[in-house]
Amino acid sequence: MMRFRSLLLVPVLAMGLVACQQQKQKEAYTEEVEALLSKMTLREKIGQLNLLDGSWQAERLENDIRDGQVGSVLNCSGEMANRLQRVAVEESELGIPLLFGRDVIHGYKTIFPIPLGQAASFNDELVEAASRIAAVEATADGIRHTYTPMIDVTRDPRWGRIAESLGEDAYLTSRLGVAMIKGLQGEELNAPTSLAACAKHFAAYGMSQGGRDYNIADISQETLHDYILPPFKAAADAGCATFMTSFNEINGMPASANKYLFNDLLRGEWGWNGMVVSDYYSIEQLKVQAFCETLDEAAIHSINAGVDLDMMSHVYWPLLEELVKTGKVKESVLDNAVRNVLRLKFQLGLFENPYCDTTRTAVFYAQDHLETAKRLATESVVLLKNEEQVLPLTDNVQSIAVIGPMANAPVEQLGTWCFDAEPSHCVTPLRALTAECGERVKVNYAAGLAYSRDESETEIAAAVAAARRSDVVLLFVGEEAILSGEAKCRADLSLPGAQSKLIDEVAKSGKPMVLVVMAGRPLTIGAEIDKCDGVLYAFHGGTMAGPALSDLIFGRVNPSGKLPVTFPKMVGQVPIYYNQKLTGRPAGDDAVLLKDIPVEAKQTSLGFSSYWLEVGYKPLYPFGYGLSYTTFEYNKIQVSNPVLSKNGSIEVWCEVKNTGTREGQEVVQLYVQDVAGSSTRPCRELKGFQKVTIAPGETQTVSFTITPDMLAFYHAADGKSYAEPGSFNVWIASSSDTGLESHFMLEE
Numbered sequence: 001m002m003r004f005r006s007l008l009l010v011p012v013l014a015m016g017l018v019a020c021q022q023q024k025q026k027e028a029y030t031e032e033v034e035a036l037l038s039k040m041t042l043r044e045k046i047g048q049l050n051l052l053d054g055s056w057q058a059e060r061l062e063n064d065i066r067d068g069q070v071g072s073v074l075n076c077s078g079e080m081a082n083r084l085q086r087v088a089v090e091e092s093e094l095g096i097p098l099l100f101g102r103d104v105i106h107g108y109k110t111i112f113p114i115p116l117g118q119a120a121s122f123n124d125e126l127v128e129a130a131s132r133i134a135a136v137e138a139t140a141d142g143i144r145h146t147y148t149p150m151i152d153v154t155r156d157p158r159w160g161r162i163a164e165s166l167g168e169d170a171y172l173t174s175r176l177g178v179a180m181i182k183g184l185q186g187e188e189l190n191a192p193t194s195l196a197a198c199a200k201h202f203a204a205y206g207m208s209q210g211g212r213d214y215n216i217a218d219i220s221q222e223t224l225h226d227y228i229l230p231p232f233k234a235a236a237d238a239g240c241a242t243f244m245t246s247f248n249e250i251n252g253m254p255a256s257a258n259k260y261l262f263n264d265l266l267r268g269e270w271g272w273n274g275m276v277v278s279d280y281y282s283i284e285q286l287k288v289q290a291f292c293e294t295l296d297e298a299a300i301h302s303i304n305a306g307v308d309l310d311m312m313s314h315v316y317w318p319l320l321e322e323l324v325k326t327g328k329v330k331e332s333v334l335d336n337a338v339r340n341v342l343r344l345k346f347q348l349g350l351f352e353n354p355y356c357d358t359t360r361t362a363v364f365y366a367q368d369h370l371e372t373a374k375r376l377a378t379e380s381v382v383l384l385k386n387e388e389q390v391l392p393l394t395d396n397v398q399s400i401a402v403i404g405p406m407a408n409a410p411v412e413q414l415g416t417w418c419f420d421a422e423p424s425h426c427v428t429p430l431r432a433l434t435a436e437c438g439e440r441v442k443v444n445y446a447a448g449l450a451y452s453r454d455e456s457e458t459e460i461a462a463a464v465a466a467a468r469r470s471d472v473v474l475l476f477v478g479e480e481a482i483l484s485g486e487a488k489c490r491a492d493l494s495l496p497g498a499q500s501k502l503i504d505e506v507a508k509s510g511k512p513m514v515l516v517v518m519a520g521r522p523l524t525i526g527a528e529i530d531k532c533d534g535v536l537y538a539f540h541g542g543t544m545a546g547p548a549l550s551d552l553i554f555g556r557v558n559p560s561g562k563l564p565v566t567f568p569k570m571v572g573q574v575p576i577y578y579n580q581k582l583t584g585r586p587a588g589d590d591a592v593l594l595k596d597i598p599v600e601a602k603q604t605s606l607g608f609s610s611y612w613l614e615v616g617y618k619p620l621y622p623f624g625y626g627l628s629y630t631t632f633e634y635n636k637i638q639v640s641n642p643v644l645s646k647n648g649s650i651e652v653w654c655e656v657k658n659t660g661t662r663e664g665q666e667v668v669q670l671y672v673q674d675v676a677g678s679s680t681r682p683c684r685e686l687k688g689f690q691k692v693t694i695a696p697g698e699t700q701t702v703s704f705t706i707t708p709d710m711l712a713f714y715h716a717a718d719g720k721s722y723a724e725p726g727s728f729n730v731w732i733a734s735s736s737d738t739g740l741e742s743h744f745m746l747e748e
């Protein structure tokens with residue numbers, strides 16, 4: 001609409017741009033929406049709020065669609081979607097087009113690393129490019145709404161959906177969540193390749209108690225506002241078209257009935273004006289959660305909380321009709337929900353172009369899509385260990401043993417939430433390494449185990465034999481795809497099956513050994529890593545995981561990934577995360593471990609600090625950690641001014657030198673600590689990162705800008721977020737447990 005474009009041409013400040021975007025969102029298609037709404041019967045209005053699953057016998061929905069009882073369909077695409085769309089557009093009374101939704105979580109046909117792996121890339125541009133490709137492929141199949149990005153911050157690797165998350169840090173999750181939204185939605189929502197994105201799950205799903213899915217989130221207001229909400233605020237400011245409710249409650253209030261979250265905060269304080277969709281059955285579940293006694297009450301709570309679309313609860317349809325007629329739900333409340341749905345359909349251009357052009361499916365697995373998938377898979381791998389420079393393999397390696405249940409497992413390397421991809425398009429590590437080795441290097445392959453949970457040890461001897469006749473061992477272990485994702489929570493984070501036994505036996509060969517881990521979460525594999533010379537943590541790398549790993553193993557590419565989540569030594573350390581509070585008794589390296597406690601030690605002899613007797617207080621690997629085939633040296637941190645004025649900014653910079661022999665990418669991280677506050681402050685928090693490419697011998701100056709708003713934190717007393725004057729420490733670092741330190745003051 002021209003008037004909005006002319007408005008956008010007006011030069012505005014960043015804040016003004018957000019307000020302008022929200023105004024654009026608010027006013028979009030007002031006339032068209034009001035004109036259509038005025039023609040709709042009560043039943044037709046309620047039908048627009050009904051989202052049904054078309055994943056089986058979709059044709060059974062035709063009569064309801066014709067009758068105006070269905071507004072959106074999920075899990076239906078291609079010709080079947082067009083068939084249902086024709087019924088809606090050409091046979092229903094008002095011809096309102098359907099909105100087709102799908103979980104396109106990390107790719108549609110071309111599959112990218114799971115989001116936790118993408119987060120390890122710390123590469124906004126690449127994550128955005130991958131999401132753009134996912135949108136191009138999904139829209140070719142008639143999908144126009146995706147339930148992505150999942151931006152639930154989580155600190156619990158027991159939780160199966162950590163695989164779908166962008167890790168434990170709110171800042172990293174915010175940046176990459178926005179990158180996904182920009183990639184999915186493109187420049188204009190009404191472009192045929194644009195997908196309406198969906199920020200989910202609002203909110204605090206990642207804080208499910210005990211890492212058990214769907215469990216309660218019992219958290220402080222500070223945790224909610226300082227760690228959980230910021231990625232969603234960033235998503236709203238970025239113009240994310242939709243939000244989804246989460247299954248969990250927050251402190252007794254289920255998200256799907258949470259007026260504070262959706263009406264007061266999201267639409268009120270944040271000024272967001274998109275469409276809210278419930279999660280699957282989540283409105284009906286309000287009864288199961290002992291929040292209400294009847295489904296009528298569930299419908300009343302949800303519609304009044306600002307939940308527009310009912311995904312498969314079958315509550316809004318049919319219950320809202322009687323509830324409105326009897327005045328238990330105001331029709332004005334219903335109308336607002338319908339406006340949000342209709343506005344989105346106008347914004348997507350569905351009234352002009354309701355059908356998908358199924359000839360566009362030629363874009364599936366396009367070569368440039370696969371190249372981007374390989375690049376992102378490469379940058380998602382974290383080099384955790386590289387003793388004796390076992391990696392990259394050199395020309396004097398004449399033979400390699402490729403061993404393990406994940407070496408040639410196309411379904412497993414795709415990871416969780418892959419409905420539409422064909423494993424036949426996957427290139428596995430075995431296939432890629434065999435192609436790379438050609439006649440030059442002999443490949444001795446022995447799976448050792450049939451799949452990650454395999455307890456059978458009958459094939460381990462063959463794997464050991466393969467190792468003995470090879471110069472180097474490449475051991476591919478991890479988790480099958482089904483062992484992470486929704487409702488796939490683990491109480492034990494060790495390698496499943498007999499994989500540890502396989503590693504033990506192969507290690508006895510005495511050959512140099514590289515462990516490649518393909519999993520949906522951090523695993524407690526410290527003992528296994530001790531037996532290896534090199535470790536590449538690849539998460540589930542998607543369609544092109546094989547070529548990515550082959551390029552890394554043979555050194556065509558230098559690893560650059562950094563951990564987006566803390567790796568515990570033992571599951572008993574969970575939750576363990578980098579930005580924790582200091583406590584009054586932080587532990588030190590002098591903490592006496594279980595194995596060192598003298599017999600009949602006196603009660604006070606060990607000291608009194610905060611750690612675990614078995615493993616101390618440190619994790620296996622910290623957030624932000626990752627090695628390279630080269631080395632980087634950080635020097636000369638400086639701040640432009642030791643005092644930050646309350647309306648000003650300061651620069652902090654340092655020199656980063658590539659002290660190795662090959663080019664490398666380094667994720668330079670900025671951390672800040674508020675030395676003291678009116679509520680206790682964490683030991684440090686990520687406030688910036690830059691991924692820079694530095695040639696061997698080259699020195700680059702990497703600079704960050706610090707402003708007072710970056711130092712703000714939530715004050716429960718007045719419900720506001722703001723910074724407090726005082727002392728701050730600042731680090732520029734290669735990981736969350738190190739860095740060059742400096743200091744500044746924030747003035748009164």
Ligand code: GLC
Pocket residue numbers: 103147200279280486
């Ligand atoms: C699931 C998930 C949600 C997903 C939805 C549709 O239960 O919680 O993330 O988008 O249902 O598949």
